[in-house]
Amino acid sequence: MKNIILTNEEIIHKTKRISYQILETFVDEKEVVIAGIANSGYTFAQKISEELSKISDLKVVLCEVKINKQNPKDNITTSLQTSEYENKALVLVDDVLNSGATLIYGVKHFLDVPLSKFKTAVLIDRNHKKYPVKADFKGISLSTSLQEHIQVVFEKDNSYAYLS
Numbered sequence: 001m002k003n004i005i006l007t008n009e010e011i012i013h014k015t016k017r018i019s020y021q022i023l024e025t026f027v028d029e030k031e032v033v034i035a036g037i038a039n040s041g042y043t044f045a046q047k048i049s050e051e052l053s054k055i056s057d058l059k060v061v062l063c064e065v066k067i068n069k070q071n072p073k074d075n076i077t078t079s080l081q082t083s084e085y086e087n088k089a090l091v092l093v094d095d096v097l098n099s100g101a102t103l104i105y106g107v108k109h110f111l112d113v114p115l116s117k118f119k120t121a122v123l124i125d126r127n128h129k130k131y132p133v134k135a136d137f138k139g140i141s142l143s144t145s146l147q148e149h150i151q152v153v154f155e156k157d158n159s160y161a162y163l164s
Helices: 008-025 040-055 101-111
Strands: 003-006 031-037 059-066 089-097 117-125 137-141 150-153 160-163
Touching: 003 008, 003 117, 003 137, 008 040, 008 117, 008 137, 008 160, 031 040, 031 101, 040 059, 040 089, 089 101, 089 150, 101 117, 117 150
Parallel strands: 031 059, 031 089, 089 117, 117 137
Antiparallel strands: 003 160, 150 160
């Protein structure tokens, strides 16, 4: 039995709200890079990018960030060259902020590059951080036990998040 915590409709609503928050934060920018952490974080970043393109004139550039979640100290790669996001506004996106390890190593990777503005966004913040990292934009904050796991499933017309 899956304990659904976000329905497809709620994910759509939260994606729109985060997109508007990003737009308000980056109102002075002409371009914003939405960098999603593979796999589900990148899917969520695609949804945010689509929404931002609908509601604004911002040039939205999508970037996939590959982090080894079992060993986040491993080399991090991105689908864009460093020069393509240098001195630009960037939002690092993941689906679930759990311990904070993946997000903080992602943040560290982008700190080596000068950016005009840098924010983070997650669909679900679990409030279990081991690292001092926060999400600037979040769909939902949820206090869960360490034994519980949150899965986000992105399907074409039926995305949802559940607790197991």
